[in-house]
Amino acid sequence: MDDAGERRAVRTFHPRRGRMSKRHAEALAALWPKYGLTVVDGDRTAVDLDELFGRVAPRVLEIGFGMGDVTAAMAAADPGRDYLAVEVHTPGIGNLLALVGDGGLTNVRVAHGDAMELVHRIAPGRLDAIHVFFPDPWPKARHHKRRLIQPGNVVLLRQLLRVGGVLHCATDWPEYAEAMVATLDSDSGLVRDEQQAQDTEQAQDTEQAQDTEQARHTEQAQDTEQAQDDGPVQGKKPPEDDRPVRDKRPAQDNGPVRDDGPRRDDEAAGRPETKFEKRGVRAGRPIADLVYRRV
Numbered sequence: 046m047d048d049a050g051e052r053r054a055v056r057t058f059h060p061r062r063g064r065m066s067k068r069h070a071e072a073l074a075a076l077w078p079k080y081g082l083t084v085v086d087g088d089r090t091a092v093d094l095d096e097l098f099g100r101v102a103p104r105v106l107e108i109g110f111g112m113g114d115v116t117a118a119m120a121a122a123d124p125g126r127d128y129l130a131v132e133v134h135t136p137g138i139g140n141l142l143a144l145v146g147d148g149g150l151t152n153v154r155v156a157h158g159d160a161m162e163l164v165h166r167i168a169p170g171r172l173d174a175i176h177v178f179f180p181d182p183w184p185k186a187r188h189h190k191r192r193l194i195q196p197g198n199v200v201l202l203r204q205l206l207r208v209g210g211v212l213h214c215a216t217d218w219p220e221y222a223e224a225m226v227a228t229l230d231s232d233s234g235l236v237r238d239e240q241q242a243q244d245t246e247q248a249q250d251t252e253q254a255q256d257t258e259q260a261r262h263t264e265q266a267q268d269t270e271q272a273q274d275d276g277p278v279q280g281k282k283p284p285e286d287d288r289p290v291r292d293k294r295p296a297q298d299n300g301p302v303r304d305d306g307p308r309r310d311d312e313a314a315g316r317p318e319t320k321f322e323k324r325g326v327r328a329g330r331p332i333a334d335l336v337y338r339r340v
């Protein structure tokens with residue numbers, strides 16, 4: 046089997062059905078021709094980023110943007126950099142395009158397809174940053190090969206960064222965070238940002254002080270969320286991304302709500318709070334931000 050065949054056999058995502066709202070469909074029809082990029086498996090045609098964005102600027106690649114709220118917010122706050130955001134979930138594509146249209150954002154391009162295919166079309170050293178916020182944790186051992194942050198993928202991502210460029214990963218799954226750190230630490234082309242490492246350690250200490258009942262509750266909640274990974278039940282669940290965050294679990298199942306305590310510090314995290322992060326926080330899971338620089 047060739048390289049492309051191997052990658053196709055081990056996807057980092059599972060196909061999800063998603064409802065495309067009228068707003069999303071309209072945004073897709075109106076804005077895709079201008080802002081969209083189709084990623085086709087096996088296509089290795091180089092993407093000329095200067096041409097794609099119509100200017101020369103530092104560039105950020107965001108992998109798995111979900112519904113794109115954080116992408117749009119970061120791009121709006123950071124007009125000097127361009128954001129190439131890639132996702133496989135179609136409603137998310139429509140939503141981000143709608144946000145791009147609403148915000149008049151000229152520094153966002155939306156790629157539809159497998160990020161690990163797209164990376165082969167970007168010239169080495171061209172990116173200022175890569176964002177991987179809350180990638181699917183694939184918690185079962187037999188699914189670990191599907192994780193996005195794993196040695197082979199990290200090499201591909203790191204090569205796209207300029208020297209000094211940043212790979213910023215975040216997860217609410219402690220065991221995945223540990224695996225990420227092991228993988229990223231062992232890549233000799235990356236060094237961890239020390240300040241960010243300290244912040245993460247402090248945050249984890251705080252979370253560990255939570256009671257064991259909460260931890261047990263969290264495991265149960267995650268088992269339910271991950272049930273769709275096993276296939277047959279997947280279609281029975283409404284598309285997660287289309288439901289309001291607070292509707293996803295009965296109130297009595299919710300863990301500590303960070304909104305009720307001190308406000309989350311976007312500046313310290315280096316990003317706004319994402320939709321999946323909110324779910325993790327509600328379930329009592331610790332958030333790890335892992336920031337590495339290319340050397």
Ligand SMILES: C[S@@+](CC[C@H](N)C(=O)[O-])C[C@H]1O[C@@H](n2cnc3c(N)ncnc32)[C@H](O)[C@@H]1O
Pocket residue numbers: 057058108109110111112131132133134137158159160161178179180181182193319320321322
């Ligand atoms: C758990 S969600 C997190 C979404 C968003 N970053 C957030 O924090 O709310 C992970 C997302 O990554 C996407 N994804 C996973 N593997 C991908 C890949 N290889 N290429 C593009 N998107 C991918 C999935 O479709 C999913 O929407």
